[in-house]
Amino acid sequence: MTAQVHDRCVILQGEVDWIYQRDAAELAARRATGVESVQNLIATAARTPLRNAEERLRNACFRDPQIDADHVIVTITGRIAVLTGHVKSLAEKRQAGLAAWISPGVTAIENRLEVRPS
Known part of the structure; x- marks a missing residue:
């Protein structure tokens, strides 16, 4: 650098x-x-290949008890993880964004999740 x-x-x-x-x-x-x-x-830098990146990210969201992953859609575009859909709170949106970093090869996150309180 x-x-x-x-x-x-x-x-x-x-x-x-x-x-x-x-x-x-x-x-x-x-x-x-x-x-x-x-x-x-x-x-x-890209850390590893993006094989199964969407699946890995989706599984990470399902494992996190703070995220209701039923309404979260994960798409990998290039090396960018794009999160769309909706969650119940700003904390849940932040947590989903953090979970997105688990996917190898992802170098940026676009967190487009909408917050829809229950």
Whole structure:
């Protein structure tokens, strides 16, 4: 990973294994004295093949007692896990998004779940 500074803008480039590493690098750059903006171009490396990724993700949601997976639809598009459907709470939506990281090869999550309280 590299960082360059141009006119008080930090440009981050490179590749990391996990999205939290990408986010942590951006947060550290934003906290540096004198920085006005950050352009985060860091990519997340594919960890393993996406074989059965949708099935693995769906099973992870079913195993999590905090998620009512009956109304959650999982689709893998490229290396992005897309969650659609609906859940009962914002906490359940967050938990489903976290569960999506279990799928090998997924480098980003699009959590489009709607919250529909009972």
